[in-house]
Amino acid sequence: MKNLSRTAVSAAGLIAFLALWEALPRLGLLNTALVPPPSEVPAAFLRELRSGTWLTAVLNSLSHYVTGLAVGAGAGLILGVASGLFRPFETATAWIVRLLRPIPGLAWVPFAIIWFGVEPAAAIFIIAIGVFWIVFFATQGAVRGVDRDLIEVAEAFGFRSAPARLVKIVLPAATPGIMVGVRTALGQAWMAVVAAEIFGVPGVGQRMMQASSLLSTEIVLVYMLTMAGLYGLFDTAFVALQNWLLRWRA
């Protein structure tokens, strides 16, 4: 009952927000070209869908998203494990990390274009950099936090080599911490997708820039909502995966 009334209040809040948003441009209080009313979105969405533009843009962006995520998370995982496991490696890289870490992913755009051109690879590179740092630090911390006692169990039962300890103890024990990092990266990577495409790599971001230069703000809105929807989808799927992987926890 309590849950139900909460849902009702949340829904009412959203409806009120949309109503206000609809009303302001309609009443002439705001310029419809600057703030398109939400009622224009469904028609704009259908137009984009019918012309095939929507699907192409979304598929392009998804391919950048997934590839960038995989590359960034993979590199972050490998180097995070190495740095969490081996002190000398961590020490050797400590200042490099300190130097590179504060540079925002977007600051790499000039180099991305010089190295890869205005091509998908450039967008993937920008996305991967943001993801890399999040997953790197999450993994490093999780690996370092693995209970020494459990590593001793592995040694007591004959797993003496570093690879054996990694597979049998370190990775499973660090999984919860790594998953938290990957989930944060999932959201971060969407931001990077738009930013990376705005400079011209085909995808949702590029389509938004085109639409905005034609003052088709309702189309910009279509893609903003598309991204919100896709993010929700990915996050929900990831949480389901996370719950399944971590079903051993109390």
Add this chain to the structure above:
Amino acid sequence: MAGVIDIRALGLAYERDGQTTQVLSGLDLTIERGEFLAIVGESGVGKSTLLRVLIGLAEPSAGTFRIDAEPGKRAPVALVFQDARLLPWRRVIDNVTFGLEWSGVPRLERRRRAKAMLDLVGLGDLGHRWPHQLSGGQRQRVALARALAVEPEVLLMDEPFAALDSFTREGLQDELLRIRERTGRTILFVTHDIDEAVYLADRVIVLAGRPAGIAAELRVELPQPRRRRDPGLADTARQLRTELSQRSAEL
């Protein structure tokens, strides 16, 4: 006279904050095949360190030890920790197979053996559970099954029941005696509880002093199964305490 474990002039030290503390020195000890030997001593006396040396988690600072194991067949020793230390991401049955995974035992055979060990410790139905779904006593049974599964020459137990409530503890003590009867395993059991040692073991050794040595040694002549209320047990325990206090006064 070679036992299954022969310890000669063994010294143990640990380092903390750059300072070396000698905990045990000149320990001579032979453990006979099939024997249940209990080692008693207050905390910090080096009992646990001794087990850690025997299983290869620590190095002795002096002396030697030899474990007589059939080459290639059995694991020489397996350890039951005080806190069960199950791997929380593995189901109970997969915790029991853990020690078999490096030895090239095929998967099905590992499962079969693990199931048999779970039956032996009375948890045959709980193989699919996660460790967090078990009670403290059940967790310790799983830890026991995990150690037994590798069929060690000597089962090392490091205060395995110390963290349990007294009902559970007594139940597990009897369970251990029953399992020993069934399997004939040699057991080296460390505890700080003289009564527990006397109830369980064929022979009790008391470690005391700084650095520690054998302060008292006693064979418990009463046959198994023993009754907890047996006056003979109380006598033996009293005898050990007297000897211990005399030796402590001398040291």
